[in-house]
Amino acid sequence: MAEKLTITIDGVEVQAQPGQTILDAADGAGIYIPRLCAHPDLKPIGSCRVCTVIVDGRPQAACVKPVADGMTIENNTPELLEHRRNLIDMMFVEGNHFCMFCEKSGNCELQALAYRFGISAPQYPFQFPAKDVDASHPDVMLDHNRCIMCARCVRASQELDGKNVFQSIGRGFERKIGVNGERDLADTDMDVKDRAADICPVGCIIKKRVGFEIPVGERKYDHKPIGSEIEEGEYV
Amino acid sequence: MGDAMKIEQICKSFNNDRTRLMDIVRTIQETFGYVPPEHYELIAREANTHRVEVESVVSFYSFLSDRKQGGVVLRLCNDIIDRFKGADAVAEAFEKELGISMGETTPDGLFTLEWTACIGMSDQAPAALANDTVLTHLTPEKVPGILEALRKNPDPQALVAECGDGGNADPLVKAMVQNNICERGEVLLADNDPEAGLRKAMEKTPEEVIADMKESGLRGRGGAGFLAGLKWEFTRNAKGDGKYILCNADEGEPGTFKDRVLLTERADLMIEGMTVAAYCIGAETGIVYLRAEYAYLRALLEEVLNRRRAAGLLGNSICGRDGFNFDIRIQMGAGAYVCGEESSLISSCEGTRGDPGDRPPFPAIAGYKVAPTAVNNVETYCCAARVMDKGPVWFENIGTEHSSGTKMLSICGDCERPGIYELPFGVTVAELLEKVGAENAAAVQIGGPSGQMLDRSQYGRAISFEDLPTGGSIMVFGRQRDLLEVVDAFMEFFVDESCGYCVPCRVGNVLLRNRLERIRNGKGIPEDLAYLEKLGISTRRMSRCGLGQTSPNPILSTLENFRPIYNALVREDRSGLAKSFDVLRAVEPACELTGRRSVIFHA
Numbered sequence: 001m002a003e004k005l006t007i008t009i010d011g012v013e014v015q016a017q018p019g020q021t022i023l024d025a026a027d028g029a030g031i032y033i034p035r036l037c038a039h040p041d042l043k044p045i046g047s048c049r050v051c052t053v054i055v056d057g058r059p060q061a062a063c064v065k066p067v068a069d070g071m072t073i074e075n076n077t078p079e080l081l082e083h084r085r086n087l088i089d090m091m092f093v094e095g096n097h098f099c100m101f102c103e104k105s106g107n108c109e110l111q112a113l114a115y116r117f118g119i120s121a122p123q124y125p126f127q128f129p130a131k132d133v134d135a136s137h138p139d140v141m142l143d144h145n146r147c148i149m150c151a152r153c154v155r156a157s158q159e160l161d162g163k164n165v166f167q168s169i170g171r172g173f174e175r176k177i178g179v180n181g182e183r184d185l186a187d188t189d190m191d192v193k194d195r196a197a198d199i200c201p202v203g204c205i206i207k208k209r210v211g212f213e214i215p216v217g218e219r220k221y222d223h224k225p226i227g228s229e230i231e232e233g234e235y236v
Numbered sequence: 237m238g239d240a241m242k243i244e245q246i247c248k249s250f251n252n253d254r255t256r257l258m259d260i261v262r263t264i265q266e267t268f269g270y271v272p273p274e275h276y277e278l279i280a281r282e283a284n285t286h287r288v289e290v291e292s293v294v295s296f297y298s299f300l301s302d303r304k305q306g307g308v309v310l311r312l313c314n315d316i317i318d319r320f321k322g323a324d325a326v327a328e329a330f331e332k333e334l335g336i337s338m339g340e341t342t343p344d345g346l347f348t349l350e351w352t353a354c355i356g357m358s359d360q361a362p363a364a365l366a367n368d369t370v371l372t373h374l375t376p377e378k379v380p381g382i383l384e385a386l387r388k389n390p391d392p393q394a395l396v397a398e399c400g401d402g403g404n405a406d407p408l409v410k411a412m413v414q415n416n417i418c419e420r421g422e423v424l425l426a427d428n429d430p431e432a433g434l435r436k437a438m439e440k441t442p443e444e445v446i447a448d449m450k451e452s453g454l455r456g457r458g459g460a461g462f463l464a465g466l467k468w469e470f471t472r473n474a475k476g477d478g479k480y481i482l483c484n485a486d487e488g489e490p491g492t493f494k495d496r497v498l499l500t501e502r503a504d505l506m507i508e509g510m511t512v513a514a515y516c517i518g519a520e521t522g523i524v525y526l527r528a529e530y531a532y533l534r535a536l537l538e539e540v541l542n543r544r545r546a547a548g549l550l551g552n553s554i555c556g557r558d559g560f561n562f563d564i565r566i567q568m569g570a571g572a573y574v575c576g577e578e579s580s581l582i583s584s585c586e587g588t589r590g591d592p593g594d595r596p597p598f599p600a601i602a603g604y605k606v607a608p609t610a611v612n613n614v615e616t617y618c619c620a621a622r623v624m625d626k627g628p629v630w631f632e633n634i635g636t637e638h639s640s641g642t643k644m645l646s647i648c649g650d651c652e653r654p655g656i657y658e659l660p661f662g663v664t665v666a667e668l669l670e671k672v673g674a675e676n677a678a679a680v681q682i683g684g685p686s687g688q689m690l691d692r693s694q695y696g697r698a699i700s701f702e703d704l705p706t707g708g709s710i711m712v713f714g715r716q717r718d719l720l721e722v723v724d725a726f727m728e729f730f731v732d733e734s735c736g737y738c739v740p741c742r743v744g745n746v747l748l749r750n751r752l753e754r755i756r757n758g759k760g761i762p763e764d765l766a767y768l769e770k771l772g773i774s775t776r777r778m779s780r781c782g783l784g785q786t787s788p789n790p791i792l793s794t795l796e797n798f799r800p801i802y803n804a805l806v807r808e809d810r811s812g813l814a815k816s817f818d819v820l821r822a823v824e825p826a827c828e829l830t831g832r833r834s835v836i837f838h839a
């Protein structure tokens with residue numbers, strides 16, 4: 001086993017292991033770096049940019065950037081808080097998010113992040129794009145109105161399920177998650193037991209017939225803000 | 237032969253290799269006029285991939301289509317340079333004559349009409365592509381004749397009555413394109429001794445060649461200005477077999493057309509430079525990534541490669557040296573600016589969509605097919621061959637302290653002599669303006685949309701890595717121009733070209749453009765300027781690749797250098813209503829339903 005490295009996050013010295021990402025090292029030290037597209041079971045891809053930190057003066061996505069000995073990292077600075085807030089706002093206005101009608105509410109990582117950042121309404125104008133809902137599959141729904149293009153589903157299907165149900169199609173603002181079938185999700189080999197079915201951070205991929213199983217008020221982020229589990233050292 | 241069989245054959249001609257998916261779908265597009273979605277499944281099966289991967293690629297590139305296109309696809313450059321030279325009137329003429337709008341195909345299936353980003357003909361605007369054929373200096377008056385000719389003979393190549401100069405007149409090119417070489421520098425456009433650089437390099441050890449390259453101070457001509465010798469050293473020292481040499485001929489930055497002229501006039505020099513790189517890195521395979529817009533140069537380049545193979549300059553035992561084997565293939569692009577970014581370029585060569593990759597690892601460590609790969613610009617390879625011939629000291633003595641050599645500048649816009657100027661680094665903007673005949677320019681855009689817009693007070697600044705870096709694009713704007721129209725067009729370009737992978741670039745650019753348009757429509761308030769600034773900085777700081785990191789520059793650099801233009805457009809709002817809210821439009825449906833106008837809110 002190689003030696004431990006030392007990095008500094010907002011002035012705090014943190015021990016890290018070679019090959020770790022900044023995000024992993026921070027998690028291990030009980031320092032929360034906000035994130036959306038990263039997931040502990042998936043290869044990081046750095047698409048949401050919410051985890052951006054300043055490494056030796058340069059912005060880097062903490063979820064993909066490997067640690068190096070002596071790195072000086074800024075995380076909780078007013079500059080970064082503002083940029084991250086702006087990114088969260090962007091994700092709200094690029095889709096159609098009506099939390100009060102959304103089954104994911106309370107369990108949604110985007111919503112929870114917004115609460116953590118004290119956002120009650122986005123500062124940018126809503127774009128109200130026309131997006132589809134794919135309800136073709138017997139057990140799983142795909143509501144593109146809420147997709148943040150984090151590609152967790154793409155990765156989970158490939159890396160955890162050994163399938164290839166999802167992939168990004170199109171580009172720019174028109175980019176969306178496509179499915180590996182003639183027309184819609186029903187044409188794929190998607191199964192409700194796939195990891196891809198419950199890895200979506202938002203309410204885009206939703207399982208049918210289990211709506212509101214956990215009542216509002218008792219959901220994941222109803223009591224403590226997102227990130228608390230890391231800050232309290234309960235994160236594995 | 238049935239469609240399915242044709243597709244199977246096409247896939248087979250690329251060895252059913254999924255990494256050649258780009259070529260497969262490009263060939264299918266050429267054969268059928270589109271990539272039929274009903275055959276995605278078949279293509280996927282034949283190319284050993286998944287249906288959605290095929291859709292992913294086809295939907296990424298703007299020259300690929302999932303709808304049947306016309307026999308002749310007319311792509312008009314929509315860059316601001318062309319618009320200022322009358323592209324809109326040309327487009328209107330096409331629309332009127334064809335009876336369709338931009339983006340549509342005629343019912344008889346003969347023509348498709350589209351806008352496209354800069355096609356690298358900015359000094360002969362308005363310009364367009366008719367399939368692979370370049371049309372320059374268009375006017376509305378020429379449109380009926382062009383269409384009549386195409387109706388009689390659907391081969392656009394027949395439209396070329398008179399060829400341009402130099403290589404443009406080569407039987408393999410036959411293009412109406414002009415080189416417009418206005419100044420030849422001593423490095424690239426002066427006469428050179430063919431193969432002298434390669435010969436001299438082979439008299440040295442690879443390490444010595446790298447040392448020479450480093451000493452020359454040659455920095456990359458296409459992007460960040462990284463030392464070419466250092467990049468080659470990293471690639472040489474990286475562990476791994478089967479290293480690659482990639483040449484970036486994507487030239488996508490609007491207003492850049494210098495690689496087009498080098499490809500036309502100096503293809504041998506470029507390949508010579510790649511061969512030198514292969515020699516010192518130990519690579520056996522090279523790829524030239526040629527943008528789709530330059531497909532008309534492909535036959536010429538293939539011919540150069542063939543000639544060099546026959547002369548023992550490519551292939552096995554180059555120049556008779558046992559064990560020195562190197563060959564090159566051409567990879568065609570398909571219309572995506574971001575594919576000029578080196579990691580996107582690699583993805584594209586591997587047959588996938590052109591989303592950029594993460595760094596590290598850098599291509600020098602893990603590039604094409606995860607092997608160590610050197611990616612350099614066309615001009616960089618040309619310079620490298622010359623450095624080997626004339627020596628590092630000769631090269632180092634040209635230019636400025638941190639920018640050795642000459643730079644190929646492509647100048648366009650409101651000037652008397654647009655075209656190619658090869659000049660030593662250190663030339664000032666004022667000197668350039670004098671050369672091109674534009675002393676009265678109101679603004680100069682250096683480095684294309686991703687660069688910066690200068691006002692008159694900055695014309696004393698110098699083209700160089702330390703002051704004003706540019707891949708070559710220089711656009712001149714006269715006093716008659718609305719500079720915010722320029723900014724708007726540039727933002728539109730980034731909105732169109734963002735790959736959409738990361739949030740700040742995918743969304744930020746759309747929000748920036750929308751707010752700018754609101755200001756241009758006279759509906760802006762002073763707070764909008766701070767909004768643009770903050771949003772622009774977030775987009776710049778948080779974006780994943782160079783595209784998003786530079787896309788707010790048109791707005792940010794004009795807010796800095798041309799603030800009075802913005803100030804004159806925004807007005808304090810006293811109505812108490814949010815500016816983004818158009819109350820008249822909001823009450824419209826209610827008025828329609830009730831059949832009367834609103835008592836309070838009406839025009």
Ligand SMILES: Cc1cc2nc3c(=O)[nH]c(=O)nc-3n(C[C@H](O)[C@H](O)[C@H](O)COP(=O)(O)O)c2cc1C
Pocket residue numbers: 455456457458459460461462484485486487488489573574575576577578579611612613614616781782783
């Ligand atoms: C969005 C984007 C587009 C780019 N387009 C080009 C291009 O068209 N041609 C080019 O040579 N480099 C382009 N680059 C720079 C390349 O990433 C890379 O730095 C360059 O090819 C390296 O070669 P050089 O060191 O010889 O300049 C682009 C970079 C970005 C971020």
Ligand code: SF4
Pocket residue numbers: 096097098099100102103104105106108109110111146202203204
């Ligand atoms: S996905 Fe999340 S943010 Fe979007 S509507 Fe549902 S709860 Fe709200």
Ligand code: SF4
Pocket residue numbers: 146147148149150151152153154177199200201202204205
């Ligand atoms: S569907 Fe969900 S998991 Fe997939 S990209 Fe969209 S938000 Fe991410």
Ligand code: SF4
Pocket residue numbers: 574592733734735736737738739741742779780781782783784785
């Ligand atoms: S910055 Fe833009 S082009 Fe680059 S990865 Fe992000 S979305 Fe794609």
Ligand code: FES
Pocket residue numbers: 034035036037038045046047048049050051052061062063064
């Ligand atoms: S969590 Fe790192 S970019 Fe999304």
Ligand code: FES
Pocket residue numbers: 313314315316317318353354355356357358359361363490491492
């Ligand atoms: S060809 Fe139109 S701007 Fe380059």
